[in-house]
Amino acid sequence: MKAYEKGLVATAGLIAHGRGEAFDYLLGERTLPFAWRAERVAVALLLKAERKVISVNGNAAALCAEELVELGRLTGAQLEVNLFYRSEEREVTIARELKRSGASEVLGVGAATSARIPELVSARAKVDPRGIAGAEVVLVPLEDGDRTAFLKRIGKIVLAIDLNPFSRTAQTASVTIVDNIVRAVPNMVKEARLLRQSPEKLDRIILNYDNRETLREAIGFINARLLQIARENLQTFPKRV
Ligand code: PTJ
Secondary structure, three states, X not given: OHXXXXXXXXXXXXXXXXXXXXXXXXXXXXXXXXXXXXXXXXXXXXXXXXXXEEEEOHHHHHHHHHHHHHHHHHHOOXXXXXXXXXXXXXXXXXXXXXXXXXXXXXXXXXXXXXEEOOXXXXXXXXXXXXXXXXXXXXXXXXXXXXXXXXHHHOOOEEEEEOOOOOOHHHHHOOEEEOOOHHHHHHHHHHHHHHHOOOHHHHHHHHHOOOHHHHHHHHHHHHHHHHHHHHHHHHHHOOOOO
């Protein structure tokens, strides 16, 4: 709520947060093995790429600005503000939050967003030519929509952090991290510290990864958990005869 009052988070961002909490409940509010695997491969891809960007929206900045800055520092990724509800004021507020958290440079603010993701109609199409426009790998935390599909169409590798494995972003990303951003990014920071020391491991981690398997496991987990919750509740509230 504080982040909303400060102007970081859009009104729809509050709803997005609630949606995330519902999925997090189903996931048991912990990092599951399929999420950890995706976090590790996402870090490997960030470390391997020459040009990489962490895309930051209002919710991401509100929830883990410091950790995003640290992940950028460890992997050499740039930070770029990219918003669905874009306004100059929000761009500046989010960039200021990232700088206060240690970022030396923040892309995607004001006139810097002179490039466009072709054919994408929302404000998310506006990108920085020094950042997302030329990046090989883009980390997209906490969004649903069609940007991921359009980024993939122009050859980018997209890493998504999304608690909802059914969202369009989750389903179209190259790597889908089904985990809460507040756990995923600190996990990725730890992993980046380790993997930076072992660059020879990166190719193997990347080659062994299958994102369809991640989505299958995440959806299977939620399905099993819903059945378990239903069974427990039916026992607690038996039918009167
Ligand atoms: O800051 P802006 O202007 O770019 O606006 C951001 C919006 C609200 C547009 C953006 O967050 C969004 O696309 O919201 P959605 O459509 O609700 O999608 C957010 C996705 O993130 C949903 O699939 C949620 O389940 C998921 N989510 C919510 N909270 C978290 C999360 N995923 C990971 N960690 C969370 N804490």
